Amino acid sequence: MSRFPKRATMADVAQYAGVTKTTVSRVLNNKGELSPETREKVLNAVQQLGYRRSRIARSLATDQTFLLGLIVPSISYEFFTDIARGAENAAWENDYKILLCTTEGDWDREEGMFLFLEDIQADGIVVCAPRLPEERLVPLVEQFQNVVVVNGQGIGWHELAGAIETDDAGGMKLAVNHLISTGRRHLTYLGGPPDARVSTERYHGFVNALQAAGYTPNPAWHTACHPATLQEGYASVMRLKSVLSEIDGMVCFNDLVAAGALRACLELGVRVPDDIAITGCDDIQVATLVQPSLTTLQTPKEEIGMLAVNMLLERISGQRQHEDVVLQQQLIIRESAP
CATH class of the missing domain: 3.40.50.2300 (Response regulator)
Structure with a gap:
């Protein structure tokens, strides 16, 4: 006998609530006209059975994986770990997950991360401080479409990708x-x-x-x-x-x-x-x-990560509200140069 309880299915929820699987799906996806009583019965069944939606099934239904790629040169430098923290918080709030990819500044590895994220059908990519030369980077961004570039100065991204830069x-x-x-x-x-x-x-x-x-x-x-x-x-x-x-x-x-x-x-x-x-x-x-x-x-490192993910989600949904963003730096005066 398994020491783990069987995971509840949508069919289990439907049986418990006394409704059809279609009705359960409509409640979970907030679609269609349903009575408050029916909605309450389904949500109560979800809670009682501990039902969790299958991410795979959700991906098939929506044609999305709800995965976002974050490509950074390194995680050994705190600057990029802080960006990753901000990105992950913003993704979590929107029911997405972040897949962190590091390049160690290697051009081939950076290109390989783009191709890997395309292979697993990530919904979008944030790339920080890209090192690839323009002639190799631009085709990758064009191919993926849903991309936000952080500190990719020197390239006019415009409609090609979202852009966040520090001044x-x-x-x-x-x-x-x-x-x-x-x-x-x-x-x-x-x-x-x-x-x-x-x-x-x-x-x-x-x-x-x-x-x-x-x-x-x-x-x-x-x-x-x-x-x-x-x-x-x-x-x-x-x-x-x-x-x-x-x-x-x-x-x-x-x-x-x-x-x-x-x-x-x-x-x-x-x-x-x-x-x-x-x-x-x-x-x-x-x-x-x-x-x-x-x-x-x-x-503002964490702010960069949060802005990048929010901008990316706007691009994914087709509802772009943010223009390209330039963030200012602030001089903090301490003992080494008072």
């Missing part, structure tokens, strides 16, 4: 202007992976903000961190140690890079913020845990 150029302007306002004049940029569109946007924002303030960037001081990790931030500063005496401010691609830079400065005897002020980006938990705590650009 990275505006954020870099906030960071650069803050450093200049505190007397810093010789700034370097520790960037992210060269194939990440957001990395390019932040670099251009840094250069433009510096030039707009009347200062000339020194390209020899700028370096890319690939991947954008604490270890790469540390290594980047070590590569710049011969010119650190000429630098009084660092703008970093993200908080992990900034934390690595802090560690390297500590080992080299460079005082932060007295000798060099350092800013990060994203405001993950490490920003408040390192010493000195990080001045950083705060990005």
Whole structure:
């Protein structure tokens, strides 16, 4: 004898309530004209029997799987786990489930995730910080149709897909202007992976903000961190140690890079913020845990995930209410660049 009770079926509910399976289906799908008494009998039977609708049967009836794909470069960086949390909460509220796919920044793997989600007939895809070049990414988005792209700057998505972006150029302007306002004049940029569109946007924002303030960037001081990790931030500063005496401010691609830079400065005897002020980006938990705590650009990460799923569901239903969204960053001033 099975130690698990038999799962109640729609036929069981119909028999218990004394109605037909068609009536049960109409109640569960809120369709058709039914008396309040009939509706109450069916709902009571559902509760008494512990009936749960079969997702497979529901998919066959609606031609939907109620699965959404979320493609991210990594889940080891808190930025993307926070986006995933927001996405999952929004999906849950709408009776959808999220399938999380990671690419580790690999182009073939990113393409493979699109094809996998198509194979399992996911109803839509949110792709965060895509790394594929435009000539490979656009055909995948066109093929899938129901797609929202987060931080896919550089491509005019328009009708092709929903788009959510952070104003990275505006954020870099906030960071650069803050450093200049505190007397810093010789700034370097520790960037992210060269194939990440957001990395390019932040670099251009840094250069433009510096030039707009009347200062000339020194390209020899700028370096890319690939991947954008604490270890790469540390290594980047070590590569710049011969010119650190000429630098009084660092703008970093993200908080992990900034934390690595802090560690390297500590080992080299460079005082932060007295000798060099350092800013990060994203405001993950490490920003408040390192010493000195990080001045950083705060990005609304969970909000991005929720907005992306809601925008995707609108596209799936054919009722698009949101235009493409640009979210602003906020400068959070702490000890590394007071």
